[in-house]
Structures are given as C-alpha cells and as structure tokens.
Amino acid sequence: xxxxxxxxxxxxxxxxxxxxxxxxxxxxxxxxxxxxxxxxxxxxxxxxxxxxxxxxxxxxxxxxxxxxxxxxxxxxxxxxxxxxxxxxxxxxxxxxxxxxxxxxxxxxxxxxxxxxxxxxxxxxxxxxxxxxxxxxxxxxxxxxxxxxxxxxxxxxxxxxxxxxxxxxxxxxxxxxxxxxxxxxxxxxxxxxxxxxxxxxxxxxxxxxxxxxxxxxxxxxxxxxxxxx
Numbered sequence: 203x204x205x206x207x208x209x210x211x212x213x214x215x216x217x218x219x220x221x222x223x224x225x226x227x228x229x230x231x232x233x234x235x236x237x238x239x240x241x242x243x244x245x246x247x248x249x250x251x252x253x254x255x256x257x258x259x260x261x262x263x264x265x266x267x268x269x270x271x272x273x274x275x276x277x278x279x280x281x282x283x284x285x286x287x288x289x290x291x292x293x294x295x296x297x298x299x300x301x302x303x304x305x306x307x308x309x310x311x312x313x314x315x316x317x318x319x320x321x322x323x324x325x326x327x328x329x330x331x332x333x334x335x336x337x338x339x340x341x342x343x344x345x346x347x348x349x350x351x352x353x354x355x356x357x358x359x360x361x362x363x364x365x366x367x368x369x370x371x372x373x374x375x376x377x378x379x380x381x382x383x384x385x386x387x388x389x390x391x392x393x394x395x396x397x398x399x400x401x402x403x404x405x406x407x408x409x410x411x412x413x414x415x416x417x418x419x420x421x422x423x424x425x426x427x428x429x430x
Contacts, residue, residue, distance in 0.1 A: 227376050228359050228367050232332075234383055237353040238390035242398045244405060246316035246339040246348050252401055253337040253350070254319040256283045262396035264389045265289055267303075279313050283321060294381045299366055312336065325361050332357030352394045354386060 242249055252258070254277040259266040267286045274281030285306050289299065309330055312320040320336030338351040356363070367375045 226372060227379055228364065230379075232355055232357045233359050233363070233379070234354065234356040234386060236355075236383070236386050236390055237351055238387075238394045239349060239351045240394040240398055241342050241344070241347050242350050242401055243347050244401045248405075249339050249348055249350055249397075249401060250316050250319060250337075253339075253397060254313065254315075256285065256321070259285070261400050262393050264392055269305075277310060277313055277319070279310050281310050282324070283308050283310070293385060294378065297366060297378050297381075298369070300362075308335075323360060331360045333360045350394055350397065352390050352397075354390060 256266075256277070257268050257270060260268040265287045267288050269283055269285035271277075272282050272284055285308065286303065287306060288303050289301055291301055293299065307324045307328070308321040309324055310320070311322045311330075311334065312318050316339060318336060318338045320334055322330045323333040323335075325331055333354075333356045335354050336352075338353065340349045340351070342348045359367075367378060370378060
C-alpha cells in the first residue's frame with residue numbers, strides 16, 4: 203500500500219518585492235490547506251473508533267501527547283478536547299514558535315461514525331478559529347480496505363500564527379509560512395502511516411488471539427471425544 207500526500211499552501215505562492223508592504227502573506231485565505239491519504243486494511247467504523255479517540259493521539263501524532271475531554275461526552279459534537287503537545291527545538295528552529303510542552307483546546311465540530319471526525323482549534327478565550335483538523339473515511343481501493351484521509355485547513359490565521367509572525371518582516375513571514383507548510387505536510391503523512399500501523403497491528407493481534415482460542419477449543423473437544 204502506498205501513502206499519497208496532496209498539499210497546497212496558498213500562502214506560499216510567490217510574492218514579488220513590489221507586494222511587500224501591501225497585504226501580508228499572513229492575511230492569505232486559506233493560509234494553509236493540506237491532506238494526506240492512505241489505504242487501511244480495516245472497516246470504516248473500526249478506523250473511526252481509533253481516530254476519534256483523541257486522548258490516544260500520542261500513538262500517532264508527531265506533536266500531540268494525548269489529553270482529555272471536557273464539557274461533554276467523548277468525541278461528541280460540541281465537546282472540547284484539551285490536548286498536551288510537545289515540540290522539539292529543531293522544528294523551524296529560527297522562528298519564535300512554542301517549544302517544549304504546551305496545551306491547546308479544540309472543539310469537535312463533526313462526528314459521523316464511520317465517515318468523518320473533525321475538530322476546530324479554539325482561542326485562549328474559547329472562541330472557535332478557522333483552523334480545522336479532521337479525518338474522512340471512505341471505501342478502499344481493494345476489498346477489505348478503507349481509504350483514510352487526514353486533512354487540515356486554516357482559513358484566516360489563528361491567534362497563535364499571528365503571535366509568531368507579529369515581529370517578523372514580510373520576507374521572514376513568507377519563509378515561515380513556506381517552512382511551516384512543509385512541516386504540516388510531513389506531519390499529516392506521518393500521522394496516517396502511524397494510524398495504519400496501529401490499526402493493522404491491533405487487527406493482527408486480535409486475529410492471532412482468535413486463532414489461538416479456536417485451536418485451544420478444538421484441542422479440548424478432541425480430548426473430550428477421546429475420553430468419552
């Protein structure tokens with residue numbers, strides 16, 4: 203199976219020197235828009251049960267280390283997820299981004315079992331931003347498989363992005379948007395690959411356990427017949 207990643211960073215379009223001082227690249231809408239797609243040997247509902255379990259994100263996310271639900275049932279529309287994140291010093295190392303451990307909150311905005319799960323990042327004051335992450339699940343290319351799409355769209359820049367770029371000149375802002383876009387693209391691709399590994403490894407263990415139970419039962423039946 204191959205992993206396909208299709209990406210578009212609208213803001214990375216070339217900006218001539220004459221444009222500097224006009225509209226900032228940070229005001230581009232959408233600022234970022236990416237997707238990564240992969241085939242997974244599992245049914246849609248099985249995949250959904252995994253990707254909608256955000257506290258398990260540490261198993262596949264490059265930065266999220268898990269977290270907890272608040273304000274409602276787990277994975278339900280309107281419920282907020284408080285995530286714990288960690289970023290290394292090497293990630294766009296020259297930019298003033300948050301390093302080490304930090305926390306974010308996001309609100310579930312779509313939850314259709316077996317089909318789609320999405321969440322929007324919130325501001326520090328709890329307002330919903332145009333920064334939405336999600337998973338879509340559809341029929342696979344082969345029998346017994348499903349297509350998993352992980353996508354991210356940032357319409358208007360979030361308060362975090364504006365804070366990061368506030369003191370940068372326009373050239374540095376363009377560099378940041380381009381490099382951050384590369385990071386996002388790689389993160390999405392890595393995430394779907396890890397999710398597939400988690401799901402298919404779990405399926406293998408379940409199958410092995412079922413085979414072992416069946417073999418044990420068959421042996422017991424043979425022993426009973428011989429004793430009878």
